[in-house]
Amino acid sequence: MSVAVKMDFDNSYHLDSVTEDLRMSVFRTELQDGTEIPLKVEINKEPHELLPDVFNLAFGPINDKGKMDDKAELSHKNYSKVFSSILLTGLTYLASNREHYIGIDGSNNARAYLYYRFLQKNFDYLDKFFNMYGLKYYVRISRFGKSQYDNPFDFKDILPGIDKIEKSMRLNPEFMYNYFIFNLK
Amino acid sequence: MTPSIEKKIKEITERAKREGIKNIKPRSASRNGSSLHKIIRTKEQAERFMKSLRDADAE
Numbered sequence: 001m002s003v004a005v006k007m008d009f010d011n012s013y014h015l016d017s018v019t020e021d022l023r024m025s026v027f028r029t030e031l032q033d034g035t036e037i038p039l040k041v042e043i044n045k046e047p048h049e050l051l052p053d054v055f056n057l058a059f060g061p062i063n064d065k066g067k068m069d070d071k072a073e074l075s076h077k078n079y080s081k082v083f084s085s086i087l088l089t090g091l092t093y094l095a096s097n098r099e100h101y102i103g104i105d106g107s108n109n110a111r112a113y114l115y116y117r118f119l120q121k122n123f124d125y126l127d128k129f130f131n132m133y134g135l136k137y138y139v140r141i142s143r144f145g146k147s148q149y150d151n152p153f154d155f156k157d158i159l160p161g162i163d164k165i166e167k168s169m170r171l172n173p174e175f176m177y178n179y180f181i182f183n184l185k
Numbered sequence: 186m187t188p189s190i191e192k193k194i195k196e197i198t199e200r201a202k203r204e205g206i207k208n209i210k211p212r213s214a215s216r217n218g219s220s221l222h223k224i225i226r227t228k229e230q231a232e233r234f235m236k237s238l239r240d241a242d243a244e
Contacts, residue, residue: 050230
């Protein structure tokens with residue numbers, strides 16, 4: 001996938017449908033082979049039980065059963081327009097829910113790095129609208145065992161660490177954020 | 186926020202109120218659940234998360 005994405009909310013797809021609460025919308029994206037498919041953007045209706053102001057945003061094509069496939073890999077004709085449309089739905093939701101945060105998962109390291117590149121390349125533009133944060137999960141090292149095979153990581157003891165994303169922050173792609181969080185400026 | 190984007194947001198919001206779909210089933214927005222849901226499981230983690238978020242915002 002090219003990373004030459006230029007975010008521009010003025011250049012976004014028309015929404016085919018949108019729910020009353022602005023949490024779900026559908027637009028059609030054109031793929032590189034010329035076919036058009038519906039792409040669904042959905043913001044969790046149910047908040048995290050311990051984080052009532054943080055809502056996950058996911059997107060993906062709609063499969064045969066009408067469900068969104070947020071792990072699908074598509075070859076879009078216009079990535080700039082697709083990602084502008086996705087973030088515009090997030091922006092529209094936040095404009096009506098100013099105390100909320102929306103979060104986007106980097107489902108794998110490669111995708112998370114790609115999202116980070118998008119944010120960095122469009123930082124000046126996005127910074128006009130959003131505060132942007134990156135979240136990493138840190139696992140405690142308990143103590144080293146007697147043999148080299150003992151696992152020292154205590155996966156029940158995980159701490160979240162959040163950075164405000166700033167312009168030109170350089171990160172090792174191998175240690176990319178797990179989750180990206182946005183709220184309205 | 187630029188005037189053209191404000192206009193666009195207003196149009197989408199008004200359209201949603203006017204002709205938006207009223208009922209969708211509550212479900213996870215991610216087919217497999219977000220990592221946030223999988224990892225932040227205790228009150229202490231959630232409190233640390235929000236503190237970290239507020240601290241980052243105050244920077």
